[in-house]
Amino acid sequence: MSGAVSIRHAGPADLDFVVELVNHEEVEPFLGLRRARDRTSIRAEIERTQAEPDAFGRLIIEADGERAGLLGYKCVNPIHRIAEIEALAVHPDFRGRGIAGEAVRLLQRLLIFELGYHRLELECYSFNERAIRHAERAGFIREGVKRKAYWRHGEWVDGVFFGLVADDVGG
Numbered sequence: 001m002s003g004a005v006s007i008r009h010a011g012p013a014d015l016d017f018v019v020e021l022v023n024h025e026e027v028e029p030f031l032g033l034r035r036a037r038d039r040t041s042i043r044a045e046i047e048r049t050q051a052e053p054d055a056f057g058r059l060i061i062e063a064d065g066e067r068a069g070l071l072g073y074k075c076v077n078p079i080h081r082i083a084e085i086e087a088l089a090v091h092p093d094f095r096g097r098g099i100a101g102e103a104v105r106l107l108q109r110l111l112i113f114e115l116g117y118h119r120l121e122l123e124c125y126s127f128n129e130r131a132i133r134h135a136e137r138a139g140f141i142r143e144g145v146k147r148k149a150y151w152r153h154g155e156w157v158d159g160v161f162f163g164l165v166a167d168d169v170g171g
Contacts, residue, residue, distance in 0.1 A: 005102040007071060007110070010046045010058040017067050018042050018058070026092045029153065030128050035087060045072075054115055058087065061103040068094040071103055073111060073120075081118040083111050088131070104138045112166045119165050125150065126158035135162045139169070 010018060021027060022037050036042045042058075049058045055078070061069035072087030085107065090100045111117040122140060124131035136142065140162035148156035 004064055005068075005099050005106070006062045007059045007103050007106045008062065009049050009053055010060050010070075011050070012043075012046060014060050014067070015039065015043055015046060017060070018046070018070055021070055021089055021091055022087075024092065027089045030125065030131065031087070031089065032150075059103075059107065061090065061099060063094055063097070063099050067091075068099050069103065071107055073107065075117075076121070081116060083115075083117045083120055085120055085122040088134075100134055101137055104134070108138070108164065108169050112169050117166070119163060121164075122162050123159045124162075125152060126160050127152075132160055138164075140164045141168075 019037070019039055019042055022031060022035060022042070028037075036045050045056075045058050048056050055075040057073050059071045059073075060067055061071055069090035070087055071085070071089075073083050073085050076082050076084045085104070088100060088104070090103075108120060111120055120140075122135060123146075124135065126132075126145070132142075141164065142160065143163045144161045146159040146161065149159045150157050
């Protein structure tokens with residue numbers, strides 16, 4: 001990995017970047033169908049990030065101070081302190097540099113050590129081999145498969161589930 005990677009909560013000035021990224025022809029096929037893609041929905045997510053940063057976040061990934069991607073999380077169970085990681089997208093110009101891995105490790109530390117979550121979860125399409133390799137490299141444990149759960153690209157595809165608990169992340 002070359003260069004410094006950081007994450008920060010998205011703000012209004014990031015709206016155009018996020019809209020372009022999630023609609024990019026090399027990014028969109030790998031995002032969930034329920035992912036916000038239009039300006040109004042993305043603006044609402046950014047506003048929610050600003051209002052509820054402990055429970056919901058859209059974060060900008062920066063590499064050497066330049067916007068390189070997007071990362072998200074949401075609280076799925078406040079009693080048991082479980083958050084779901086979602087919306088990971090790295091602009092194609094920044095792929096292959098280890099940026100996504102470093103960004104997810106930073107997010108793990110934010111969610112566990114700063115926000116107090118105990119468990120982190122993520123799911124990806126089974127055809128997204130890059131995301132599966134990324135999750136495993138980032139320390140997530142493959143916990144299961146939701147068979148033929150999603151209609152994507154003209155066929156039913158599996159969802160692959162991963163989990164990570166606070167004990168898995170070094171302090």
